[in-house]
Amino acid sequence: MTLPRDYRGQTCALARSMEIVGERWTLLILRDAFYGVRRFGEFAAHLGVPRAVLTDRLTALTAAGVLERRPGTGTGRREVYGLTPKGIALWPAVRALTSWGEEFHAADGGPRRVFRHAGDEAPLDADGRCTSCGTAVPVADVVVAPGPGLAPATPDDDPVTAALARPHRLLRPLLGPPLTTAPPGRPTRGSQR
Amino acid sequence: MTLPRDYRGQTCALARSMEIVGERWTLLILRDAFYGVRRFGEFAAHLGVPRAVLTDRLTALTAAGVLERRPGTGTGRREVYGLTPKGIALWPAVRALTSWGEEFHAADGGPRRVFRHAGDEAPLDADGRCTSCGTAVPVADVVVAPGPGLAPATPDDDPVTAALARPHRLLRPLLGPPLTTAPPGRPTRGSQR
DNA sequence: GCACAAGAGTTCGGTGACTGAACCGTTTGG
DNA sequence: CCAAACGGTTCAGTCACCGAACTCTTGTGC
Numbered sequence: 001m002t003l004p005r006d007y008r009g010q011t012c013a014l015a016r017s018m019e020i021v022g023e024r025w026t027l028l029i030l031r032d033a034f035y036g037v038r039r040f041g042e043f044a045a046h047l048g049v050p051r052a053v054l055t056d057r058l059t060a061l062t063a064a065g066v067l068e069r070r071p072g073t074g075t076g077r078r079e080v081y082g083l084t085p086k087g088i089a090l091w092p093a094v095r096a097l098t099s100w101g102e103e104f105h106a107a108d109g110g111p112r113r114v115f116r117h118a119g120d121e122a123p124l125d126a127d128g129r130c131t132s133c134g135t136a137v138p139v140a141d142v143v144v145a146p147g148p149g150l151a152p153a154t155p156d157d158d159p160v161t162a163a164l165a166r167p168h169r170l171l172r173p174l175l176g177p178p179l180t181t182a183p184p185g186r187p188t189r190g191s192q193r
Numbered sequence: 194m195t196l197p198r199d200y201r202g203q204t205c206a207l208a209r210s211m212e213i214v215g216e217r218w219t220l221l222i223l224r225d226a227f228y229g230v231r232r233f234g235e236f237a238a239h240l241g242v243p244r245a246v247l248t249d250r251l252t253a254l255t256a257a258g259v260l261e262r263r264p265g266t267g268t269g270r271r272e273v274y275g276l277t278p279k280g281i282a283l284w285p286a287v288r289a290l291t292s293w294g295e296e297f298h299a300a301d302g303g304p305r306r307v308f309r310h311a312g313d314e315a316p317l318d319a320d321g322r323c324t325s326c327g328t329a330v331p332v333a334d335v336v337v338a339p340g341p342g343l344a345p346a347t348p349d350d351d352p353v354t355a356a357l358a359r360p361h362r363l364l365r366p367l368l369g370p371p372l373t374t375a376p377p378g379r380p381t382r383g384s385q386r
Numbered sequence: 387g388c389a390c391a392a393g394a395g396t397t398c399g400g401t402g403a404c405t406g407a408a409c410c411g412t413t414t415g416g
Numbered sequence: 417c418c419a420a421a422c423g424g425t426t427c428a429g430t431c432a433c434c435g436a437a438c439t440c441t442t443g444t445g446c
Contacts, residue, residue, distance in 0.1 A: 011343060014287065016298040027215070028208060039422085041421085041422060041423070048203075052404085078422075089296065093289035096285040104282070105206065112205065217433075218433095232394090244396085248396080271441095
Protein backbone atom coordinates (compact mmCIF):
# COMPACT_ATOMS: atom_id res chain seq x y z
CA MET A 1 0.00 0.00 0.00
CA THR A 2 2.75 2.41 0.83
CA LEU A 3 4.49 2.29 -2.49
CA PRO A 4 1.86 2.12 -5.18
CA ARG A 5 -0.46 4.57 -3.50
CA ASP A 6 1.78 7.57 -3.22
CA TYR A 7 2.64 10.11 -5.87
CA ARG A 8 6.18 9.11 -6.63
CA GLY A 9 8.55 11.55 -8.17
CA GLN A 10 6.51 14.58 -7.28
CA THR A 11 8.63 17.33 -5.79
CA CYS A 12 5.58 19.39 -5.01
CA ALA A 13 4.01 20.00 -1.66
CA LEU A 14 0.59 19.50 -3.18
CA ALA A 15 1.46 15.87 -3.87
CA ARG A 16 2.37 15.38 -0.22
CA SER A 17 -0.97 16.88 0.79
CA MET A 18 -2.84 14.66 -1.61
CA GLU A 19 -1.21 11.58 -0.16
CA ILE A 20 -2.82 12.47 3.16
CA VAL A 21 -6.13 14.07 2.29
CA GLY A 22 -6.50 13.13 -1.38
CA GLU A 23 -8.24 9.82 -1.04
CA ARG A 24 -11.91 9.33 -1.50
CA TRP A 25 -14.09 10.46 1.44
CA THR A 26 -11.18 11.98 3.34
CA LEU A 27 -12.05 15.63 2.86
CA LEU A 28 -15.71 14.95 3.57
CA ILE A 29 -14.69 13.33 6.83
CA LEU A 30 -12.63 16.37 7.71
CA ARG A 31 -15.46 18.70 6.79
CA ASP A 32 -17.66 16.80 9.22
CA ALA A 33 -14.95 17.10 11.82
CA PHE A 34 -15.03 20.87 11.38
CA TYR A 35 -18.79 20.74 11.79
CA GLY A 36 -18.29 19.07 15.13
CA VAL A 37 -18.85 15.43 14.25
CA ARG A 38 -16.75 13.36 16.58
CA ARG A 39 -17.88 9.77 16.72
CA PHE A 40 -17.54 6.82 14.41
CA GLY A 41 -21.23 6.23 14.07
CA GLU A 42 -21.98 9.87 13.38
CA PHE A 43 -19.50 9.95 10.51
CA ALA A 44 -20.85 6.68 9.15
CA ALA A 45 -24.50 7.69 9.31
CA HIS A 46 -24.01 11.20 7.95
CA LEU A 47 -21.65 10.36 5.11
CA GLY A 48 -22.89 6.95 4.07
CA VAL A 49 -19.28 5.87 3.73
CA PRO A 50 -18.58 2.14 3.98
CA ARG A 51 -17.52 1.41 7.52
CA ALA A 52 -14.32 -0.33 6.49
CA VAL A 53 -13.29 2.74 4.53
CA LEU A 54 -14.16 4.98 7.45
CA THR A 55 -12.00 2.89 9.75
CA ASP A 56 -9.13 3.12 7.29
CA ARG A 57 -9.46 6.89 6.87
CA LEU A 58 -9.74 7.65 10.56
CA THR A 59 -6.71 5.49 11.26
CA ALA A 60 -4.68 7.10 8.49
CA LEU A 61 -5.65 10.62 9.49
CA THR A 62 -4.79 9.88 13.09
CA ALA A 63 -1.43 8.44 12.06
CA ALA A 64 -0.79 11.54 9.96
CA GLY A 65 -1.49 13.81 12.90
CA VAL A 66 -4.55 15.39 11.35
CA LEU A 67 -6.99 13.83 13.79
CA GLU A 68 -6.46 12.49 17.27
CA ARG A 69 -8.41 10.18 19.50
CA ARG A 70 -9.46 11.72 22.73
CA PRO A 71 -11.30 10.25 25.68
CA GLY A 72 -14.89 11.32 25.51
CA THR A 73 -15.93 14.04 27.87
CA GLY A 74 -18.83 13.71 30.24
CA THR A 75 -19.80 10.57 32.08
CA GLY A 76 -17.13 8.17 30.91
CA ARG A 77 -18.06 8.33 27.27
CA ARG A 78 -16.35 6.57 24.43
CA GLU A 79 -13.40 7.98 22.62
CA VAL A 80 -13.94 10.60 20.01
CA TYR A 81 -11.99 11.90 17.05
CA GLY A 82 -10.97 15.52 17.02
CA LEU A 83 -8.97 17.80 14.77
CA THR A 84 -5.40 18.57 15.78
CA PRO A 85 -3.86 21.97 14.99
CA LYS A 86 -2.45 20.37 11.85
CA GLY A 87 -5.95 19.32 10.91
CA ILE A 88 -7.43 22.70 11.73
CA ALA A 89 -4.86 24.23 9.37
CA LEU A 90 -6.71 22.48 6.57
CA TRP A 91 -9.66 24.81 6.99
CA PRO A 92 -8.67 27.18 4.17
CA ALA A 93 -8.56 24.25 1.77
CA VAL A 94 -11.91 22.86 2.89
CA ARG A 95 -13.46 26.30 2.75
CA ALA A 96 -12.05 27.06 -0.68
CA LEU A 97 -13.33 23.83 -2.20
CA THR A 98 -16.71 24.27 -0.57
CA SER A 99 -17.15 27.81 -1.79
CA TRP A 100 -16.04 26.78 -5.26
CA GLY A 101 -18.74 24.15 -5.26
CA GLU A 102 -21.33 26.62 -4.06
CA GLU A 103 -20.33 29.15 -6.68
CA PHE A 104 -20.42 26.86 -9.69
CA HIS A 105 -22.82 24.14 -8.65
CA ALA A 106 -25.32 25.88 -6.45
CA ALA A 107 -28.69 24.33 -5.83
CA ASP A 108 -31.72 25.98 -7.36
CA GLY A 109 -32.58 28.11 -4.38
CA GLY A 110 -29.03 29.27 -3.72
CA PRO A 111 -26.26 28.02 -1.48
CA ARG A 112 -27.00 25.02 0.67
CA ARG A 113 -24.92 26.23 3.55
CA VAL A 114 -23.37 29.56 4.35
CA PHE A 115 -20.40 30.40 6.54
CA ARG A 116 -20.71 33.48 8.69
CA HIS A 117 -18.54 35.41 11.10
CA ALA A 118 -19.75 34.60 14.60
CA GLY A 119 -19.54 38.17 15.84
CA ASP A 120 -21.46 40.16 13.29
CA GLU A 121 -23.23 37.37 11.40
CA ALA A 122 -21.90 38.61 8.05
CA PRO A 123 -21.08 35.92 5.48
CA LEU A 124 -17.53 35.16 4.45
CA ASP A 125 -16.23 36.14 1.04
CA ALA A 126 -14.42 33.89 -1.42
CA ASP A 127 -11.15 34.29 0.48
CA GLY A 128 -12.62 33.51 3.88
CA ARG A 129 -12.78 37.07 5.13
CA CYS A 130 -15.73 38.63 6.85
CA THR A 131 -17.68 40.79 4.42
CA SER A 132 -18.51 43.14 7.24
CA CYS A 133 -15.38 43.66 9.30
CA GLY A 134 -12.91 42.44 6.68
CA THR A 135 -10.83 40.33 9.00
CA ALA A 136 -9.63 36.83 8.19
CA VAL A 137 -11.98 34.84 10.37
CA PRO A 138 -10.37 32.10 12.45
CA VAL A 139 -12.05 28.72 12.27
CA ALA A 140 -13.42 28.86 15.77
CA ASP A 141 -15.32 32.05 14.93
CA VAL A 142 -17.05 30.62 11.89
CA VAL A 143 -20.70 29.64 12.04
CA VAL A 144 -22.14 27.23 9.51
CA ALA A 145 -25.79 27.94 8.88
CA PRO A 146 -28.37 26.45 6.53
CA GLY A 147 -28.79 28.36 3.29
CA PRO A 148 -31.80 28.84 1.04
CA GLY A 149 -30.78 25.95 -1.20
CA LEU A 150 -30.80 23.39 1.58
CA ALA A 151 -33.40 20.69 1.19
CA PRO A 152 -36.00 20.68 3.96
CA ALA A 153 -35.52 18.29 6.81
CA THR A 154 -37.17 14.91 6.70
CA PRO A 155 -38.05 12.68 9.63
CA ASP A 156 -35.48 10.04 8.68
CA ASP A 157 -32.54 12.43 8.65
CA ASP A 158 -29.58 11.23 10.62
CA PRO A 159 -28.81 13.17 13.81
CA VAL A 160 -25.98 15.10 12.21
CA THR A 161 -28.10 16.31 9.33
CA ALA A 162 -30.83 17.27 11.75
CA ALA A 163 -28.44 19.19 13.95
CA LEU A 164 -27.04 21.07 10.95
CA ALA A 165 -30.48 22.46 10.21
CA ARG A 166 -29.64 25.09 12.81
CA PRO A 167 -26.64 27.44 12.82
CA HIS A 168 -23.66 25.89 14.51
CA ARG A 169 -20.22 27.12 15.52
CA LEU A 170 -17.40 25.17 13.86
CA LEU A 171 -15.32 22.81 15.99
CA ARG A 172 -17.96 22.75 18.71
CA PRO A 173 -19.30 19.24 19.29
CA LEU A 174 -22.47 18.83 17.30
CA LEU A 175 -24.01 16.07 19.40
CA GLY A 176 -23.35 14.56 22.73
CA PRO A 177 -22.40 15.46 26.27
CA PRO A 178 -21.95 19.23 26.16
CA LEU A 179 -25.66 19.44 25.43
CA THR A 180 -26.26 21.29 28.66
CA THR A 181 -29.18 23.24 27.25
CA ALA A 182 -31.09 20.09 26.41
CA PRO A 183 -34.86 20.33 26.17
CA PRO A 184 -36.50 19.42 29.47
CA GLY A 185 -37.82 15.97 30.11
CA ARG A 186 -35.11 14.16 28.17
CA PRO A 187 -32.05 12.59 29.80
CA THR A 188 -28.72 13.99 28.67
CA ARG A 189 -27.47 11.41 26.23
CA GLY A 190 -25.82 11.35 22.86
CA SER A 191 -28.02 9.14 20.78
CA GLN A 192 -31.25 11.00 20.25
CA ARG A 193 -32.38 9.78 16.87
CA MET B 194 -19.51 5.28 -13.72
CA THR B 195 -21.87 8.11 -13.09
CA LEU B 196 -23.79 6.52 -10.27
CA PRO B 197 -21.35 4.56 -8.16
CA ARG B 198 -18.65 7.14 -8.37
CA ASP B 199 -20.45 10.14 -6.96
CA TYR B 200 -21.10 11.01 -3.38
CA ARG B 201 -24.78 10.20 -3.14
CA GLY B 202 -26.89 11.79 -0.50
CA GLN B 203 -24.49 14.57 0.23
CA THR B 204 -26.21 17.92 0.41
CA CYS B 205 -22.91 19.72 0.69
CA ALA B 206 -21.15 21.73 -1.95
CA LEU B 207 -17.86 20.11 -1.00
CA ALA B 208 -19.20 16.78 -2.23
CA ARG B 209 -20.05 18.33 -5.59
CA SER B 210 -16.53 19.70 -5.80
CA MET B 211 -15.00 16.37 -4.92
CA GLU B 212 -16.95 14.67 -7.66
CA ILE B 213 -15.14 16.92 -10.13
CA VAL B 214 -11.69 17.45 -8.67
CA GLY B 215 -11.56 14.75 -6.00
CA GLU B 216 -10.21 11.88 -8.04
CA ARG B 217 -6.63 10.78 -8.00
CA TRP B 218 -4.25 12.98 -10.03
CA THR B 219 -6.90 15.59 -10.81
CA LEU B 220 -5.60 18.36 -8.57
CA LEU B 221 -2.03 17.70 -9.67
CA ILE B 222 -3.14 18.08 -13.27
CA LEU B 223 -4.79 21.36 -12.41
CA ARG B 224 -1.72 22.55 -10.54
CA ASP B 225 0.31 21.89 -13.67
CA ALA B 226 -2.28 23.79 -15.69
CA PHE B 227 -1.74 26.77 -13.38
CA TYR B 228 1.98 26.40 -13.94
CA GLY B 229 1.38 26.75 -17.67
CA VAL B 230 1.47 23.11 -18.75
CA ARG B 231 -0.79 22.78 -21.75
CA ARG B 232 -0.13 19.63 -23.71
CA PHE B 233 -0.91 15.99 -23.19
CA GLY B 234 2.67 14.86 -23.33
CA GLU B 235 3.86 17.53 -20.93
CA PHE B 236 1.32 16.45 -18.33
CA ALA B 237 2.21 12.81 -18.87
CA ALA B 238 5.96 13.30 -18.62
CA HIS B 239 5.87 15.67 -15.66
CA LEU B 240 3.34 13.81 -13.54
CA GLY B 241 4.11 10.22 -14.44
CA VAL B 242 0.40 9.56 -14.54
CA PRO B 243 -0.77 6.58 -16.61
CA ARG B 244 -1.80 7.88 -19.99
CA ALA B 245 -5.22 6.27 -19.85
CA VAL B 246 -5.91 8.02 -16.57
CA LEU B 247 -4.69 11.30 -17.99
CA THR B 248 -7.03 10.95 -20.94
CA ASP B 249 -9.92 10.26 -18.60
CA ARG B 250 -9.14 13.22 -16.35
CA LEU B 251 -8.64 15.71 -19.16
CA THR B 252 -11.89 14.59 -20.74
CA ALA B 253 -13.79 14.82 -17.47
CA LEU B 254 -12.36 18.21 -16.60
CA THR B 255 -13.21 19.50 -20.05
CA ALA B 256 -16.74 18.16 -19.77
CA ALA B 257 -17.06 19.84 -16.37
CA GLY B 258 -15.99 23.18 -17.79
CA VAL B 259 -12.81 23.36 -15.75
CA LEU B 260 -10.51 22.96 -18.74
CA GLU B 261 -11.11 23.64 -22.39
CA ARG B 262 -9.38 22.53 -25.53
CA ARG B 263 -8.06 25.36 -27.61
CA PRO B 264 -6.34 25.38 -30.96
CA GLY B 265 -2.65 25.76 -30.41
CA THR B 266 -1.26 29.18 -31.06
CA GLY B 267 1.67 29.77 -33.36
CA THR B 268 2.30 27.89 -36.57
CA GLY B 269 -0.72 25.60 -36.68
CA ARG B 270 0.16 23.73 -33.56
CA ARG B 271 -1.84 21.01 -31.93
CA GLU B 272 -4.64 21.65 -29.55
CA VAL B 273 -3.82 22.49 -25.97
CA TYR B 274 -5.68 22.35 -22.70
CA GLY B 275 -6.26 25.55 -20.80
CA LEU B 276 -8.03 26.61 -17.65
CA THR B 277 -11.43 28.22 -18.00
CA PRO B 278 -12.58 30.92 -15.54
CA LYS B 279 -14.26 28.12 -13.60
CA GLY B 280 -10.94 26.34 -13.46
CA ILE B 281 -9.05 29.46 -12.48
CA ALA B 282 -11.49 29.86 -9.60
CA LEU B 283 -9.96 26.73 -8.12
CA TRP B 284 -6.72 28.57 -7.42
CA PRO B 285 -7.49 29.28 -3.75
CA ALA B 286 -8.04 25.59 -3.18
CA VAL B 287 -4.85 24.54 -4.95
CA ARG B 288 -2.89 27.21 -3.14
CA ALA B 289 -4.32 26.30 0.24
CA LEU B 290 -3.50 22.62 -0.12
CA THR B 291 -0.03 23.41 -1.41
CA SER B 292 0.80 25.76 1.43
CA TRP B 293 -0.55 23.24 3.93
CA GLY B 294 1.80 20.66 2.50
CA GLU B 295 4.72 23.07 2.63
CA GLU B 296 3.95 24.01 6.21
CA PHE B 297 3.65 20.51 7.62
CA HIS B 298 5.74 18.43 5.26
CA ALA B 299 8.51 20.72 4.15
CA ALA B 300 11.67 19.31 2.69
CA ASP B 301 14.83 19.54 4.73
CA GLY B 302 16.06 22.75 3.18
CA GLY B 303 12.73 24.54 3.36
CA PRO B 304 9.88 24.97 0.91
CA ARG B 305 10.31 23.41 -2.49
CA ARG B 306 8.49 26.16 -4.29
CA VAL B 307 7.38 29.59 -3.22
CA PHE B 308 4.62 31.78 -4.58
CA ARG B 309 5.38 35.46 -4.89
CA HIS B 310 3.53 38.59 -5.90
CA ALA B 311 4.75 39.54 -9.38
CA GLY B 312 5.01 43.24 -8.62
CA ASP B 313 7.07 43.40 -5.47
CA GLU B 314 8.44 39.85 -5.34
CA ALA B 315 7.18 39.37 -1.79
CA PRO B 316 5.95 35.87 -0.90
CA LEU B 317 2.30 35.16 -0.27
CA ASP B 318 1.03 34.41 3.21
CA ALA B 319 -1.09 31.47 4.25
CA ASP B 320 -4.24 33.17 2.97
CA GLY B 321 -2.80 34.04 -0.43
CA ARG B 322 -2.17 37.69 0.28
CA CYS B 323 1.01 39.53 -0.51
CA THR B 324 3.14 39.91 2.60
CA SER B 325 4.33 43.25 1.33
CA CYS B 326 1.35 45.12 -0.05
CA GLY B 327 -1.32 43.05 1.66
CA THR B 328 -3.60 42.68 -1.33
CA ALA B 329 -5.23 39.43 -2.37
CA VAL B 330 -3.06 38.56 -5.33
CA PRO B 331 -4.94 37.47 -8.45
CA VAL B 332 -3.69 34.29 -10.06
CA ALA B 333 -2.20 36.01 -13.06
CA ASP B 334 0.04 38.08 -10.79
CA VAL B 335 1.49 35.10 -8.95
CA VAL B 336 5.00 33.90 -9.72
CA VAL B 337 6.05 30.38 -8.82
CA ALA B 338 9.74 30.22 -8.03
CA PRO B 339 12.03 27.44 -6.86
CA GLY B 340 12.60 27.39 -3.12
CA PRO B 341 15.56 26.27 -1.04
CA GLY B 342 14.13 22.78 -0.55
CA LEU B 343 13.90 22.02 -4.25
CA ALA B 344 16.13 19.20 -5.39
CA PRO B 345 18.81 20.28 -7.85
CA ALA B 346 18.12 19.75 -11.52
CA THR B 347 19.32 16.59 -13.18
CA PRO B 348 20.03 16.07 -16.89
CA ASP B 349 17.13 13.68 -17.32
CA ASP B 350 14.52 16.05 -15.99
CA ASP B 351 11.47 16.37 -18.16
CA PRO B 352 11.04 19.73 -19.90
CA VAL B 353 8.42 20.92 -17.44
CA THR B 354 10.60 20.24 -14.42
CA ALA B 355 13.50 21.96 -16.13
CA ALA B 356 11.42 25.01 -16.95
CA LEU B 357 10.19 25.26 -13.36
CA ALA B 358 13.75 25.66 -12.14
CA ARG B 359 13.31 29.32 -13.00
CA PRO B 360 10.63 31.69 -11.70
CA HIS B 361 7.54 31.59 -13.85
CA ARG B 362 4.31 33.55 -13.97
CA LEU B 363 1.23 31.41 -13.43
CA LEU B 364 -1.07 30.73 -16.38
CA ARG B 365 1.63 31.74 -18.85
CA PRO B 366 2.54 28.86 -21.18
CA LEU B 367 5.56 27.12 -19.78
CA LEU B 368 6.79 25.65 -23.05
CA GLY B 369 6.03 26.23 -26.64
CA PRO B 370 5.21 28.87 -29.20
CA PRO B 371 5.05 32.14 -27.23
CA LEU B 372 8.77 31.76 -26.67
CA THR B 373 9.45 35.02 -28.52
CA THR B 374 12.50 35.79 -26.44
CA ALA B 375 14.20 32.58 -27.47
CA PRO B 376 17.98 32.44 -27.40
CA PRO B 377 19.44 33.34 -30.78
CA GLY B 378 20.38 30.73 -33.29
CA ARG B 379 17.46 28.46 -32.54
CA PRO B 380 14.28 28.35 -34.61
CA THR B 381 11.14 29.21 -32.70
CA ARG B 382 9.60 25.86 -32.00
CA GLY B 383 7.89 24.07 -29.21
CA SER B 384 9.76 20.84 -28.72
CA GLN B 385 13.15 21.75 -27.42
CA ARG B 386 14.20 18.90 -25.19
C1' DG C 387 4.21 14.64 -52.37
C1' DC C 388 6.13 10.90 -49.36
C1' DA C 389 8.48 8.44 -45.86
C1' DC C 390 9.36 9.11 -41.21
C1' DA C 391 9.08 10.42 -36.52
C1' DA C 392 6.85 12.37 -32.69
C1' DG C 393 2.62 13.30 -30.28
C1' DA C 394 -1.97 11.87 -28.63
C1' DG C 395 -4.58 8.82 -27.25
C1' DT C 396 -6.37 3.50 -26.93
C1' DT C 397 -6.16 -1.29 -25.54
C1' DC C 398 -5.37 -4.75 -22.24
C1' DG C 399 -4.07 -7.83 -18.52
C1' DG C 400 -2.89 -7.62 -13.61
C1' DT C 401 -3.42 -5.51 -9.15
C1' DG C 402 -5.22 -2.89 -5.56
C1' DA C 403 -9.08 -0.08 -3.61
C1' DC C 404 -13.97 0.67 -2.80
C1' DT C 405 -18.65 -1.13 -1.98
C1' DG C 406 -22.32 -3.15 0.66
C1' DA C 407 -23.81 -6.35 3.75
C1' DA C 408 -23.19 -9.44 7.34
C1' DC C 409 -20.82 -10.46 11.46
C1' DC C 410 -18.34 -9.94 16.18
C1' DG C 411 -16.74 -8.28 20.58
C1' DT C 412 -17.16 -4.43 23.76
C1' DT C 413 -19.55 -0.74 26.04
C1' DT C 414 -23.56 1.33 27.91
C1' DG C 415 -27.94 1.85 30.00
C1' DG C 416 -31.68 -0.28 32.44
C1' DC D 417 -27.46 -9.41 34.50
C1' DC D 418 -29.50 -8.53 29.98
C1' DA D 419 -30.36 -6.24 25.74
C1' DA D 420 -29.43 -2.73 22.80
C1' DA D 421 -26.20 0.31 20.77
C1' DC D 422 -21.71 1.12 19.31
C1' DG D 423 -17.14 0.54 17.04
C1' DG D 424 -14.89 -2.08 14.14
C1' DT D 425 -13.81 -6.42 11.16
C1' DT D 426 -14.53 -9.79 7.52
C1' DC D 427 -15.61 -11.02 2.94
C1' DA D 428 -16.97 -11.54 -1.83
C1' DG D 429 -17.95 -8.76 -5.87
C1' DT D 430 -17.01 -4.73 -8.55
C1' DC D 431 -14.56 -0.90 -10.07
C1' DA D 432 -10.56 2.08 -10.78
C1' DC D 433 -5.75 2.37 -11.37
C1' DC D 434 -1.27 0.89 -13.10
C1' DG D 435 2.17 0.01 -16.66
C1' DA D 436 3.41 -1.42 -21.02
C1' DA D 437 2.50 -2.09 -25.68
C1' DC D 438 -0.04 -0.64 -29.51
C1' DT D 439 -2.60 2.39 -33.05
C1' DC D 440 -3.82 6.48 -35.22
C1' DT D 441 -3.05 11.24 -36.28
C1' DT D 442 -0.22 15.19 -37.05
C1' DG D 443 3.63 17.57 -38.37
C1' DT D 444 8.63 17.35 -40.48
C1' DG D 445 12.50 16.56 -43.51
C1' DC D 446 13.71 15.29 -48.01
